[in-house]
Structures are given as structure tokens and as C-alpha cells.
Amino acid sequence: MLMRNSNALSLLSFILLLVLAGCSSQSGRYKIADDVAPTDAPDVSKVEDAHPKFEPYSRGGNRKEYTVLGKTYRVLDTGKGYQKTGIASWYGAKFHGHLTSNGETYDMYSMSAAHKTLPLPSYVKVTNLANDKSVVVRVNDRGPFHDNRIIDLSYAAAHRLDMLKTGTAKVQLEVIYIENPESVALAALQETKLHYVQVIASSDKGRIDHLAQTLADQYQVQTRIQQSGNLYRLQLGPIGRQQIAAQLHQTLQQNGYPQSYLVTE
Numbered sequence: 001m002l003m004r005n006s007n008a009l010s011l012l013s014f015i016l017l018l019v020l021a022g023c024s025s026q027s028g029r030y031k032i033a034d035d036v037a038p039t040d041a042p043d044v045s046k047v048e049d050a051h052p053k054f055e056p057y058s059r060g061g062n063r064k065e066y067t068v069l070g071k072t073y074r075v076l077d078t079g080k081g082y083q084k085t086g087i088a089s090w091y092g093a094k095f096h097g098h099l100t101s102n103g104e105t106y107d108m109y110s111m112s113a114a115h116k117t118l119p120l121p122s123y124v125k126v127t128n129l130a131n132d133k134s135v136v137v138r139v140n141d142r143g144p145f146h147d148n149r150i151i152d153l154s155y156a157a158a159h160r161l162d163m164l165k166t167g168t169a170k171v172q173l174e175v176i177y178i179e180n181p182e183s184v185a186l187a188a189l190q191e192t193k194l195h196y197v198q199v200i201a202s203s204d205k206g207r208i209d210h211l212a213q214t215l216a217d218q219y220q221v222q223t224r225i226q227q228s229g230n231l232y233r234l235q236l237g238p239i240g241r242q243q244i245a246a247q248l249h250q251t252l253q254q255n256g257y258p259q260s261y262l263v264t265e
Contacts, residue, residue: 035094037155037164042109044156049136050111052123054178061101061120061142068145079122079175086150088126088171090158091143100141108155114141115151123176126151128161128169135160136176195245196224196237196263197252208232219248235263 065074076082096108102120106112113124118139127134135157144152151173153161163169199215202208212223212234219236226233236252239245245262252260 031094035092038093038096038108041155044109044159047109047111047156047160050123050138052136052176052178054180055121056180057119058102058121058140060103061140066142068142071145073116076117076119078177079118079124080177082118082122082173082175082177084150084173085129086171086173087148087168088128088151088153088158088161088163089144089146089149089168090153090155090163092155102140104140106141106154110154111135111137111157111160112141112154113137113139113151113157114143115139116142116145118175123178124151125174125176126153126157126161127172127174128163129172130169131162133161193242194238194240194265195242196235196239196265197245197249197260198263199234199236199252199257199260201231201233203230203232205232208234219251221248237263238265 062075065072067073091114092108095106098106100106100112100114113126115122115124118124120140120142122139123136124139125134125136135153137153137157139151141152149168151171153163155164158164161169161171200208200211208225212225215221215234215236216223221236222238224235224237226235236248237245239248242264249260249262
């Protein structure tokens with residue numbers, strides 16, 4: 001009888017260890033069960049906004065589709081033009097120091113955020129509609145997985161928006177999209193249109209001829225004169241790059257030809 005009770009106690013102890021081990025494996029990622037504000041936070045009132053710049057979308061966190069809590073989310077191809085109004089929340093000490101969805105380390109004292117569908121990373125201007133305060137955050141994480149919330153802000157961002165006490169706030173989101181500079185440069189090189197700067201129009205052909213020679217020498221650019229009836233139009237060009245034509249146009253306006261304008265063919 002004693003042996004039987006001993007075996008039963010051993011079996012009970014083993015089952016209890018398994019249960020505890022299971023609980024530990026589920027909650028072991030985080031040191032605390034519920035998210036809280038830091039108890040010894042530094043002064044984050046002077047933390048600068050995230051500085052938008054071009055960054056290629058990361059390999060991590062950008063699967064076309066992913067499923068959380070039984071709901072499937074589809075990640076956007078680009079954040080360009082994205083704007084939305086909804087409820088923001090914030091996350092703090094529970095997640096501080098843990099990996100974000102794109103493999104970086106979450107820092108609640110930086111200007112960062114989590115979003116369900118924006119490609120990572122993205123830069124977003126967030127405005128608290130209750131007090132018109134705004135911040136620029138860098139989105140590098142996924143969440144919040146609540147139907148009525150559109151963004152999860154870092155502790156620092158929430159502090160700047162004055163929403164720590166309320167926990168949530170109605171906000172306006174606006175993506176700050178930075179084009180790939182290589183793509184912009186390539187597009188400029190592939191441009192096939194020709195640009196001219198129309199300087200002046202006059203019926204005095206001699207005046208137009210003299211001014212054409214003067215400006216060609218001064219700006220080292222070709223000129224052309226187009227006739228329409230008895231009116232002569234003096235144009236500088238052709239110029240293959242719109243940016244260069246715009247710079248020349250601005251210079252001419254500053255140097256006594258405010259009526260000049262760009263012509264593209």
C-alpha cells in the first residue's frame with residue numbers, strides 16, 4: 001500500500017513538472033506578463049523624431065501574407081501615399097530589448113512603431129488629433145493585433161504625443177515616402193524630352209538676334225529663335241535634363257527676365 005501511494009505521488013509530481021514546464025515555455029520569452037511603463041525612464045521629451053531616408057525594405061517581417069490569432073494580413077507593396085485615421089496604442093517595458101518583426105531590437109526610448117501592413121521599415125508622421133502634437137516614427141515591427149487599432153507606438157513616441165495616461169489616442173497617419181535615389185537618377189538619365197527656356201518675345205528681330213548671342217555667350221548654351229507672324233521668340237536650349245533647365249530658368253528670372261518660362265517638347 002505504501003509503495004502504491006509512493007508511485008502515485010511520483011506520478012503526480014511528474015505531471016506537475018510538465019505543466020509548469022509548459023507554462024514556462026509559453027511565457028518565457030518575456031520577463032513580465034503584462035506590459036507596463038518603465039519605472040526609471042530617462043527624460044524622453046527631447047528624443048528626436050526619426051529621420052526619414054531611403055531604406056530598402058528588410059527581408060524580415062515583409063512576407064506577402066501572415067496570420068496572427070486566426071486573422072490573415074497582407075503586407076502592402078509600398079507605403080507611398082498611405083494615409084489613415086484611427087486609434088493608436090503604445091507598448092513598453094514588456095517588449096523592450098526583444099526582437100522586432102524585422103530582426104532589430106525594440107527600444108522603447110526611440111521613435112519607433114509597429115504596424116500590421118506597412119512594409120518594414122517605413123517612416124510615418126503620427127498626429128494626435130486631440131492636441132495636434134505630432135512625431136515622426138520608424139516602423140520596424142508588426143502589430144497591434146486589435147481590430148480597432150492602427151499603430152502601436154514606442155514609449156518615447158507616446159510620451160511626445162501626450163497619450164501615456166489615456167493609453168490610446170485618435171491619430172492621423174501619413175507615410176513619408178523616400179524614393180530610391182538610384183531609381184530617380186536612372187529615370188533622369190533615360191529622359192528623352194527636350195527642354196527650352198523661353199526668355200523673351202519681340203517684333204524687333206535685331207534686338208532678338210543680339211540678345212541671343214549675348215545669352216549664348218553668358219550661359220554657354222545654344223539658342224533658337226521661333227517666328228510666328230511678326231513676333232520672334234527667343235529660347236535657350238535644347239537641354240536634355242529638366243533639372244538643369246529649371247536651374248537655368250531660375251537664374252534667368254533672378255537676372256532680369258522674370259517673364260521667362262520653361263517649354264518642354
